[in-house]
Amino acid sequence: MDHIPKLLDWAETKGIKLDGISPKRLAGRGVGVVATRDLKTDDIILEVPTSCHRSIDTVPKTVRSTLPKEISVQGLLATDLALEDSSTSQYSIWNSVCPTPEDFTSIPLLWPQALQALLPGPAAKLLAAQQAKLARDCAAASAAFPDLAEDRFRYGWLLANTRTFFYPSPALKRRQNEGRMVLQPVADLLNHAEEGCNVAFDAKSFVVRANREYEEGEEVRICYGRHGCDFLMVEYGFVLDPNRWDEFGLDDVILPKLTRQWKERLEDRGFLGRYVLDREQVCYRTQVAVRTLCCGVGEWMRFVDGEDGGEESQDMVNELLAEMLGKYRKTIRKRIDEATHTQEGEECQRELLAERWRQIDRLVEATVDRLQD
């Protein structure tokens, strides 16, 4: 049954105004929002009063006071979502348009371990941090509510993770950033794009304006942030292509090549790890690290101290980096092959994993071409 018409009726009673847009089911992206007429740049297309927010302030006192202080705001919202009886909740119509637990299948947190083991290094690190945060929140929630089923809590936690907005309200200023996480009906149906509509909170509402002209039927999206695809995959369960903010972490490529002594020097100078390339360049940290493989200590120090621009060593650095990246492409192809042929996990999980590795391959290939130019 399609719950969208009911949501729209309910939204009207809450003072939510949609102008020239409507939610719609879209292949491969759940529900999104499309233009129902041609839109002009700067048209106000959505207004959601702040009175509709679900936030730390709408969590019932009985729940808040039972939970330990150290639980994160996300954990608090997740507990509230997990404990509510959907048939009697004041949010039942809103909830009925939200993703089901099955809709989260593509999120790596829910993949089998054998598939998680094939994630690119940077995504694996993000996943480990996410798992640790979920485990802490889940332990805190189950200590307070022993009957709370773990899968229900995880579902609430993922809803909060994928659908909250940062609400910089003066009233919430005393709170840490995280305390300003809010859920907003209808606005939570906007999908992500590398450039999206303009969004802002005014005193009374969240306002979305068209960032450009849209044709009737075109999807209208917002930008969740300038995120690379490892982040989008781990946090939201999708990758974007093209994505101008995409990048690839090179620690797995560079760190194994460095001697212990050079690692210590890099550590001392604050340059150990976090090496990255994007579609335009390899980062300065990478330039510093690769110079340890072809410069003497004195020359390297001068480069790090900014006394030497590194022109003399640049060709050698480019050559070495191109060689390392060229070799790494074998690992990338192996991962694509493994993701494509394994029987582990679901089709959508394997396909997302393989697609991420293909994106990385394209980024790396373009970088090698540039370095060899």
Ligand SMILES: C[S@@+](CC[C@H](N)C(=O)[O-])C[C@H]1O[C@@H](n2cnc3c(N)ncnc32)[C@H](O)[C@@H]1O
């Ligand atoms: C805030 S919700 C947006 C509404 C969502 N599509 C729904 O069905 O409720 C964020 C989720 O939407 C999906 N999503 C957002 N942008 C997407 C995109 N560009 N491509 C594919 N899926 C996207 C992801 O599943 C993400 O976790």
